[in-house]
Amino acid sequence: xxxxxxxxxxxxxxxxxxxxxxxxxxxxxxxxxxxxxxxxxxxxxxxxxxxxxxxxxxxxxxxxxxxxxxxxxxxxxxxxxxxxxxxxxxxxxxxxxxxxxxxxxxxxxxxxxxxxxxxxxxxxxxxxxxxxxxxxxxxxxxxxxxxxxxxxxxxxxxxxxxxxxxxxxxxxxxxxxxxxxxxxxxxxxxxxxxxxxxxxxxxxxxxxxxxxxxxxxxxxxxxxxxxxxxxxxxxxxxxxxxxxxxxxxxxxxxxxxxxxxxxxxxxxxxxxxxxxxxxxxxxxxxxxxxxxxxxxxxxxxxxxxxxxxxxxxxxxxxxxxxxxxxxxxxxxxxxxxxxxxxxxxxxxxxxxxxxxxxxxxxxxxxxx
Numbered sequence: 140x141x142x143x144x145x146x147x148x149x150x151x152x153x154x155x156x157x158x159x160x161x162x163x164x165x166x167x168x169x170x171x172x173x174x175x176x177x178x179x180x181x182x183x184x185x186x187x188x189x190x191x192x193x194x195x196x197x198x199x200x201x202x203x204x205x206x207x208x209x210x211x212x213x214x215x216x217x218x219x220x221x222x223x224x225x226x227x228x229x230x231x232x233x234x235x236x237x238x239x240x241x242x243x244x245x246x247x248x249x250x251x252x253x254x255x256x257x258x259x260x261x262x263x264x265x266x267x268x269x270x271x272x273x274x275x276x277x278x279x280x281x282x283x284x285x286x287x288x289x290x291x292x293x294x295x296x297x298x299x300x301x302x303x304x305x306x307x308x309x310x311x312x313x314x315x316x317x318x319x320x321x322x323x324x325x326x327x328x329x330x331x332x333x334x335x336x337x338x339x340x341x342x343x344x345x346x347x348x349x350x351x352x353x354x355x356x357x358x359x360x361x362x363x364x365x366x367x368x369x370x371x372x373x374x375x376x377x378x379x380x381x382x383x384x385x386x387x388x389x390x391x392x393x394x395x396x397x398x399x400x401x402x403x404x405x406x407x408x409x410x411x412x413x414x415x416x417x418x419x420x421x422x423x424x425x426x427x428x429x430x431x432x433x434x435x436x437x438x439x440x441x442x443x444x445x446x447x448x449x450x451x452x453x454x455x456x457x458x459x460x461x462x463x464x465x466x467x468x469x470x471x472x473x474x475x476x477x478x479x480x481x482x483x484x485x486x487x488x489x490x491x492x493x494x495x496x497x498x499x500x501x502x503x504x505x506x507x
Contacts, residue, residue: 141274141275141276142275142276142279143275144275146275147270147275147276147278147279150279150282151262151263151266151278151279151282154262154279154282154283154286155259155262155263155286157286157287158258158259158262158285158286158287158292158295159255159259161292162254162255162258162292162295162296163252163255163296165292165293165295165296166248166251166252166254166255166296167248169296169297171236171243171247172297172299174297174298174299175247175250175297175298175299176229176232176233176236177193177194177228177229177232178194178197178201178202178205178298178299178300179202179205179206179209179232179235179236179246179247179250179298180193180216180231180232180235180236181193181194181199181202181228181232182199182201182202182203182204182205182206182209182250182298183206183209183210183214183216183235184216184218184223185199185202185203185206185400186203186206186207186209186210187210187216188218189397189399189400190218190400191396191400191403192226192403193223193226193228193231194228195403195406195407195410196407196410196411196414197300197341197342197407198300198338198339198340198341198342198392198395198404198407199339199395199396199400199403200303200336200339200340200395201254201257201298201299201300201302201303201340201341202298203395204253204254204257204303205250205251205253205254205298206250207253208249208250208252208253209246209249209250212245212246212249214235214239214240214242214246215239215240216235216239217234217239220234222234250298251296251297251298252296254295254296254297254298254302254303255295255296257295257302257303257306257307258291258295258296258302258306260306260307260310261285261302261305261306261309261310261502262282262285262286264306264309264310264313264502265281265282265285265309265502265505265506266278266279266281266282267313268309268312268313268316268502268506269281269282269505269506272470272474272506273506281505281506284448284451284505285501285502285505288444288448288501289445290443290444290494290495290498291498291501294495294498299495300340300341301341301495301496301498301499302498303336303337303340303341304337304340304341304343304344304498304499305498305499305501305502307333307334307336307337307340307344308337308344308347308499308502309502309503310333310336310337311330311333311334311336311337311347312347312473312477312503314326314329314330314333315330315334315351315354315384316473317329317330318330318380318384319354319355319358319377322380327380327383327384327387328387330384330387331383331384331385331386331387331388331390331391332387332388332391334347334351334384334385334387334388334391335387335388335389335390335391335392335394335395336391336395337388338388338389338391338392339391339392339395339396342407342408342411343485343496343499346480346481346484347477348385349480350476350477350480350481351381351384352378352381353476353480354472354473354476354477355374355377355378355381356374356377356378357469357472357473357476358377358469358473359374359377361469361472362469392404414490415488415489415490416489417429417489418430418431418489418490419431419489419490419491419492421435421490421491421492423435423438423439423491424438428491429489430489431488431489431490431491432491433486433487434486435486435491436482436485436486436491436494436496436497437486439491439493439494439497440494440497443494444494452504455504455507471507474503474506474507475503475507477500477503478500478503478504478507481497481499481500482497482500485497
């Protein structure tokens with residue numbers, strides 16, 4: 140039975156409520172996580188002081204969003220503490236929760252609430268993307284897989300950057316797909332806006348820059364049916380518009396920091412590049428390593444995801460191979476291409492500390 144638009148949105152509303160309730164329950168019952176010990180006070184300090192010295196290794200947007208309820212809760216903080224002056228973020232985080240304040244559970248709960256809304260943004264954009272490509276029925280199935288995925292539900296209420304880059308990332312790719320089909324001020328502006336939000340959430344959003352250029356080239360190659368796209372004026376025009384989108388996104392990043400704090404973005408980027416080169420101590424299959432494993436995220440995905448999910452991805456791969464049609468090439472490329480590029484770039488990296496780092500590809504896999 141094919142669902143009409145009203146039935147589809149009714150089902151989406153129901154799934155959104157289920158997702159929000161499950162995430163809310165997790166937000167209320169989970170104790171504070173290691174990252175939140177720094178992320179939550181960092182966001183509050185950003186909003187109260189405009190100083191971004193704390194936790195510069197991650198852009199500020201997600202931390203700022205999570206701190207909005209705290210502005211009304213008004214927890215105590217200090218800018219005279221030696222930990223603040225010496226930029227010892229872990230010490231300052233512990234003091235913020237357990238010395239300056241005595242309601243850590245309340246602070247954590249209220250800081251987590253905006254993260255559920257960020258996760259819902261990802262749900263809506265995943266639904267719209269699947270709806271435009273495959274129709275209402277497929278969109279509801281995709282939304283259900285997202286809303287009930289145990290890993291997404293476990294992490295969605297936490298104040299970490301991965302849900303943010305996933306939600307804003309799928310929104311970016313949704314609007315970029317529209318931009319490729321029809322260039323208007325709206326599609327260009329919205330793509331730039333959401334790409335900026337993605338960049339202001341996590342530095343791995345920069346992977347979207349080569350992805351967008353590749354998608355633009357693939358679009359020209361498939362739509363124009365010309366292997367010599369480098370000879371086409373439309374190809375170079377396409378790349379120029381992508382560059383304009385990047386400029387818009389940089390303006391959004393500057394707004395996330397404020398003009399005075401914008402240099403902190405480059406400081407954090409330098410820290411991330413060093414961290415990525417030096418590596419991070421990780422564990423996989425009985426081994427420790429600071430250099431990482433190329434197979435880490437593939438194994439982590441197979442181990443962490445439900446068996447039904449893994450089987451479904453396998454069946455999707457088989458269906459794409461055996462039922463492939465030429466007219467499906469563009470849509471398939473727009474979905475699986477970015478996912479593969481993201482996955483390869485993460486796999487060759489040296490920071491292997493959790494499947495949540497590849498959450499950004501989950502919406503693409505679900506829709507595919």
